[in-house]
Amino acid sequence: MSSIGQKILVVEDEPDIRKLIQYNLTQERYLVVEAEDGEQALKLVQRDTPNLIILDLMLPGLSGLELCKIFRERPDTARVPILMLTAKAGEADKVVGLEMGADDYLSKPFSPREMVARVRAILRRTDSSAAAAETAPSYHKGTLKIDYRTYEVFARGQQIRLTLKEFELLRFLVQNSNRVLSRDQLLDRVWGGETFVTPRTVDVHIRRLRKAVEEDDRRPRLILTLRGVGYKFDEKALAE
Numbered sequence: 403m404s405s406i407g408q409k410i411l412v413v414e415d416e417p418d419i420r421k422l423i424q425y426n427l428t429q430e431r432y433l434v435v436e437a438e439d440g441e442q443a444l445k446l447v448q449r450d451t452p453n454l455i456i457l458d459l460m461l462p463g464l465s466g467l468e469l470c471k472i473f474r475e476r477p478d479t480a481r482v483p484i485l486m487l488t489a490k491a492g493e494a495d496k497v498v499g500l501e502m503g504a505d506d507y508l509s510k511p512f513s514p515r516e517m518v519a520r521v522r523a524i525l526r527r528t529d530s531s532a533a534a535a536e537t538a539p540s541y542h543k544g545t546l547k548i549d550y551r552t553y554e555v556f557a558r559g560q561q562i563r564l565t566l567k568e569f570e571l572l573r574f575l576v577q578n579s580n581r582v583l584s585r586d587q588l589l590d591r592v593w594g595g596e597t598f599v600t601p602r603t604v605d606v607h608i609r610r611l612r613k614a615v616e617e618d619d620r621r622p623r624l625i626l627t628l629r630g631v632g633y634k635f636d637e638k639a640l641a642e
């Protein structure tokens with residue numbers, strides 16, 4: 403996929419860093435729009451949805467994390483990948499950022515080459531999956547086949563029986579392939595609004611799903627646990 407015309411929104415209050423990013427991405431023929439704070443960023447996305455957002459955590463006014471949460475809640479930006487910039491080396495920020503729905507992070511100071519490589523990688527993996535995912539009536543990759551209309555699932559040539567919740571959970575994981583999803587996000591999307599569900603509910607369903615789709619559910623390769631963060635559907639494992 404060519405970078406030409408792919409639009410990237412850079413939200414960063416430090417002009418030097420913003421320029422550095424802008425310069426390097428423009429060299430690679432990406433279209434770059436710049437915002438120096440959250441308010442400006444929200445105005446810009448309202449006008450036109452970018453293909454990717456580079457978001458600094460430390461912003462005046464709305465913080466990067468708050469902004470990330472807003473982007474994830476807005477229907478127009480819910481699926482736009484976010485590369486987070488963190489100034490601190492602290493793990494906590496990264497974890498919270500990923501929980502809020504960021505796709506990847508880069509610690510400052512970063513090399514422009516590394517930044518461009520990350521952008522390219524994120525766009526490559528989201529382009530191929532996201533565009534097709536929401537509208538496709540079915541999913542078929544490697545040994546996994548899901549029919550979203552008939553609710554039939556085949557894994558390694560065998561039809562598997564899932565409860566409605568397990569099916570919804572699998573669908574959400576697959577449609578957000580390679581993205582880290584927190585238990586709260588999963589609860590929200592799959593069980594939205596229901597009472598008497600806890601993060602434990604998610605774990606229990608994940609365990610059952612693994613029994614159904616993994617070759618060896620004690621060594622899961624498709625539905626991965628990211629300790630302290632959540633789960634991720636690793637589409638790569640299907641291609642092997």
Ligand code: CA
Pocket residue numbers: 414415416458459460461
């Ligand atoms: Ca900053």
